Amino acid sequence: MKKKNKSFESILARAEKLFDRGNYLLAEKEFKKAGKIEKQNNITEKLKICKKETEKLKVKDLIKRARKYTKKKQLRNALECFEEAYKISKEDSICERIEALNRILSDSDIEKAARNAEAAGQYQKAAELYEKAFASSKQDAHLLKRALCLVKAGRYEEAVSVFKDLNPTDFCYLYNYGFALARVGQYYKCLKVWDDIAAKNNDFLEQKEIVSSILADDIFDRFNNTGDFARLYKEGKYFLDSTGRQDLAELVEYCKYDWIKELWTDEQYETIWELVFDFPATVEPALIALYAKTCFKLAQKSGAHTHLSNLSMFWLTAVYNRELSGKFSSEAKERESIRQKLIQMAESLIKKEVDSGDEIAQLALTYWNIDNKLIKYIHALAGDREDTAHLVCTPRFADLFGKSAQILRLIKKNKTFFENTEQYLMTGCYYSPAGQSMYHLEARQYEKAFNTLSEVIDGDEFATYGMLKVKFFYGLYCLESGERQLKRCFDTVSALFDISSDYEKKLIEKATECYELDELNRYEEALNIIYTKRPSKGIKEALSLVMSKRAIAGYNVRLINNKTLNIILQKALALNPKNEHARVSLDDTKVNCELIALERALSKHKMNKACKIVVESKSEKVRSCFFEFMEDTVNALHEMDMEDEKKIFFLQDTYKWCAMVDKSHSILHDINGMLRFL
């Protein structure tokens, strides 16, 4: 009995010890042993706890193993572990993991089956399996594989419908997508897709060329059967650009104009402009009209002001075009009235924008005014003649379509038509290579005008005139703004003065109006440059005046002294003896110089020198200054504490000096009185 009790107690004690340490597995065994010896409630309780804790540990261990299997991609083993764990714990989270694993295993099976089918050449079946795989995976990769299998199975339409929603980048998919497109007749799309394939494989390039040819045939067919000109044009243009072949060129152009007709009805003027912007070498009157009208419509649209400057170029050319204006009316008078009405419509359009303060519109108006004036001359010269009517156009239009040389010949031939040489040269100049500079000049864009001056070739009189005029006005701009380009601008200006003396007058007028020292300096430099080449009376007088004005301005701010001033004034007078400004200034300067010399002589008591200065001077001011000094000295003698003898001696000297200057001056009488008194 004693042994039994001891054994039970020791087993229980060991069980309790293991329980406390958390070793529930061994504790459970010991509790079971103890329970067999003696049944106790607390042993039953402990056994329950041990069982529960042991199960928990088992589940934990199973999940751990399952995760390890998942990491190693051994999904089936992982699934077994999760299932075992779920049998024990019945936890929802484990159930979810089991379902997920089952799904993956099922997909994997489908994908494997799909791959096997594809490898076996069963593309239709493979496509179906990939579709199933996609249904659960939602991965585009499965769809791409499906589409590829559809292509291989020859089911091109289905393949296209799958590919079109995807964005393949892989060359294999791109090629097969393009191939499917070609097989369903979408040659243009096929080529566009194939353009993304950088590979230069010969077979592929050959196939691309075949599809291009088929596209060309297809465009021809569709052109005869359908009216989708926009599409035909786009596809045809693509064909021309990508192949460099010209066999569709005319058809593409034809479609372009049909499309333009549709765009005009839909008021899609921007697109029309883009289509016609690539100007051809020769231009039909109908095309001129199209340019003009599109520009007009675009200019009408707010925010499309860039077309305003093009408006004058095309609009005026169009309304003066013989063929186009011939349709206005059969009556010449009425035709002219309609032309003027159309001109007025465009001018109002530009002016409306100018009124709203638009700078581009202001520029456009300047261009308009030039073009409007010039085209009238050319129309008067050539408008009614069969052989020259096509030359009636604005300068920029002429330049754009290579008509400038013919127009210049026409102008030269009809020199007598113009009122004077300058009008003749000016008209020709706009049509010459200097034309663009002239437009800038008229728009007061002096720097731009100067910088865009083209080189004058073979003494071209029109371009030379333009060059001279631009240089002259840029020179005036430099004179006002202080730019240092005077030599380059005024070196050639005498030739311009020979054409018209108005320019010389303008320069002289501006020179005589300036007063600022810096500006006077620049004008003097410019006039000197001109004077060496063209010593005309006007230039000489202007230079003389500017010189004297500049000298005085410099003297006033102490930049030059009396002596220099004197020299400059003398030079100015030498240039123009009638320069009153220089003369008066020189006289004043002389008096000032004499006064300074007189004061210096008197202060040093060099009386003979002082007398000489006064005698030689013609200035009353110098004389007065001398006698004022003498009177002050004589008056001061009264208050001086000096011996009479010395006073007499001093007065006699003073008398002598004053008499040297003026023997009849009243001071002599006063000195005599004082001498008598003494």
Add this chain to the structure above:
Amino acid sequence: MNPYKILNIDYHADKRKIIVAVALAMREKKFSVQEVAIAQKEIMNPMTRSAHDFLQFIDVKPMQNQFALIKQQKKKIVFDLNRLSNFDENS
């Protein structure tokens, strides 16, 4: 202002059609009475109508007439493309 658009008439509309179009435009009220009146005035005056004819319509036929060869049918190339396997390795 496009009187043809306001009155919803075509290039060839005669006086009778214009009057009908004016009445319709007034009834539709898509444009103001003033706009319709101006459009009518512009289109009834031969000179202003001629100016609008120039501005509002385009003629592309002269450009298209330059292309005489467009109607020529080309011999169609037989469509016999075979799928290339060159790219399959990349997939």
